[in-house]
Amino acid sequence: MALLNKHFRSPFTVDNVIFGFDDEDLKVLLIKRGEDPFENKWALPGYFVKELEDLDTAANRVLEELTGLQNVYLEQVQTFGKTNRHPSGRVITIAYYSLIKISDFTKNLKPGSIAQTTAWFSLSKIQHLPFDHSDILQACFQRLQKRVRNQPVGFELLPPKFTLSQLQSLYEAILNIELDKRNFRKKILSMDLLIELGEYQEGVAHRPAKLYEFDKNRYKEFLSKGYVFDLSESKKQMAKVNGYH
Amino acid sequence: MALLNKHFRSPFTVDNVIFGFDDEDLKVLLIKRGEDPFENKWALPGYFVKELEDLDTAANRVLEELTGLQNVYLEQVQTFGKTNRHPSGRVITIAYYSLIKISDFTKNLKPGSIAQTTAWFSLSKIQHLPFDHSDILQACFQRLQKRVRNQPVGFELLPPKFTLSQLQSLYEAILNIELDKRNFRKKILSMDLLIELGEYQEGVAHRPAKLYEFDKNRYKEFLSKGYVFDLSESKKQMAKVNGYH
């Protein structure tokens, strides 16, 4: 309809903060830009949205072209639209983050693909990013920190079979706090969402840990009973973490 | 820069879910559309964003033109970009909600302004809205329900001086649950964020209630001490509300 033509049009991108976890650090996949502005700088991966493409589809496209992965946890976070955020003209970006199993990633890399110009960076070591990508990264990370306490999304970052210690390390890395082993286990197991597989870790130089699996069906039932996934801490504890009493 | 011209451009709007509270119900301000598509239907207010206008600015513009109000609580929620969401062509919309003091609103209405075609609707009575506005409304309402438990935004919907009963009704209306009077008061007062004014309600046919004010400065201090605003309920309670045990 002609009416729409009266109005300003902007190009749109989706930028995708791809998180991974390597048993130690929370990492983010960055891409070395192949064109100006900021050619050869590391930046968040993002693509322009196509005319006939939904936003979620575009975000999944970024992800698949970079990692070869499909059906990955993806969440829209915030839209960044300051008129001057891109030096070449107005570009609005819709920020997403996704959670991938870092081990799957390496398997799916095709030689010569665009993914050859990507690398994982520990979140804590990322300094300045071009455009407003630091703001975008921060918004996505903060969203993840909240999400992980109230939704069972952490499992998206772990292999399908994992140990409780891995799970705890993941939470410690994302939330940047230390957790008590016994209390953590009690809490997560009390929700009764993990299946104890009866299998054990292999190839470790110490007592092997039991392997667990997150059970999506039990989680559906859990929700339908009105229960709420919750790994948050009391106000008192939160104050302490921040160094107050 | 020429590079941007390669890419698809879309017109985009901000839609703003304007919430108000009338001591009874949570309400939403709708506008009767003056043009096709959906002429004369009630819909969420929204405007096309201008070339040199930031998104937040545009959202505030919607608000001010409709209500005459400035400096109002405003939060971006989600961007809706399905290719077919608008029958006349692709339009991406960035959804915001705002919280206003409904009493301020009526004062600021200019006769003959666009606001003459607006009306407040109880949230519970709104049925079908045009476009994907029902989805937008739902997303904004859900965001508000979460926000109100973890941030002191409820006060934005009340007059500067309010009673604890009004505050409780507000929470009950937003969360759609019943709260225990004694426990609610204990909890909100224990955060020590309200100033007891020593003034009382007037013109009511019963014992007049004390008036309180929310103290933004105390809240800043509260935050800087690492405390967290929290009016949430335990998992047990949540389960009960939903009819389970």
Place this chain on the structure above:
DNA sequence: AAGCATAGTATAAACTTTACACTAACTTGT
């Protein structure tokens, strides 16, 4: 076989949340 590294486990104390019912203060109608 000793040493090393991580896995795995229980309980008591502190704290938070919940359930619950009566008196106080003001207005209205007689």
Place this chain on the structure above:
DNA sequence: ACAAGTTAGTGTAAAGTTTATACTATGCTT
């Protein structure tokens, strides 16, 4: 002026949740 009506305001005990804390178990390495 007083009775009836309406909402305001208040404390406590029981139940539940969170926290702090330290030792034994199991497998690998040397």
